[in-house]
Amino acid sequence: MARRSDTSCGGIGCAGLLLVLFVLPTVGYLLAVPLTLPDLLAEQTPPQQLRGFGQYLIVYAVPVLVALLLALFAGRRRAGGRWLVPARAAVLLALVAAALWWTESKVGDHPAWNLRATAESMAAGLVALAFVVAVRRWDASRGGPVTTVGAPRPAPGEIWLAMVPLREDPARQLRHYCVVLAVHPGHAEVAQITTKDKDGRTDHIRMPNDGWDKASGRAHWVEFGRPPRRVDYGMFLRSRPQGRCPAPVWRQLSRQLG
Structure with a gap:
């Protein structure tokens, strides 16, 4: 029994390590890309910047799409109206924007782009994690019904x-x-x-x-x-x-x- 417990704890530890090292920074970077990408371009020699409507559209569409996916993932156990996922995505984007504004005020003057981008990505990633956990707990506390990919298909009997x-x-x-x-x-x-x-x-x-x-x-x-x-x-x-x-x-x- 003890061996299984140790293995279980080891698995949980590995999952937590992967979450911290890869998932949070990746998700956070995608949410923060309208801030981190222009910052990166400005560091180039000569400095670069986004040009044209298409580039701006792509850069700002990325966090919107990620927020929608996170809202859908977080609330997959609860049915709701057609505006529930977009509304939750909007809340997540607002929280991320606030976290990025606060992080920028702390590290925005640091000369190393890598440090600034890492701090901003982790801040956005932590907000996303807190958002998913909060939505899951909220839905569970209300006893919401399950929604899965592909609606249930009950049959008589x-x-x-x-x-x-x-x-x-x-x-x-x-x-x-x-x-x-x-x-x-x-x-x-x-x-x-x-x-x-x-x-x-x-x-x-x-x-x-x-x-x-x-x-x-x-x-x-x-x-x-x-x-x-x-x-x-x-x-x-x-x-x-x-x-x-x-x-x-x-x-x-x-x-x-x-």
Whole structure:
């Protein structure tokens, strides 16, 4: 056991070293390129400068693209409106600009371009790292649904974890396992699964754990004979199903669908 722990710690240490030595400076340089590149050109003999709209467009497009990618990467576990990623990218660019302004005030007069560029790149890289961590923690604290490259593709008969709307207030959702009853463009119809004892009720049937819940050992019940609940695909919390609905239960649910 101790050997595995040492290996794990070694792996974490190597990952941290790679992050500090390569990832942060590279990402930071790309975010800071509108500042570092003109500075580098000015150090040439004779001094050079950016010329023409095309060069300026490329230089300023690089940090925008990087910020968009970081915002998308940081928030990949949360669904949101179409403006969420651009808005977060704008916040990141503003934070980077503030960090670069502060760093420039400290090292801007240093004669060595390498030192100035390294300091500016690391400052921007550290801001990017803090931004990713903060967004991840914020989204996790709010229980946001997963978004992955390629939207989830539920199929009838599968069990998924999703944000399922409440019957009494469809505008509110809670995390629940559910059985996918039917799929449509943009959403699925599901039957909610619960661990609350529903024995003796006609609107729920007991559901075995076979094939989908091998860990908790808890009893489950699934809605039966009630109108399905609508769940948008962006509200599914995983990239794959938990498992298949046990065959006897699925046969009963299928009969009610006609």
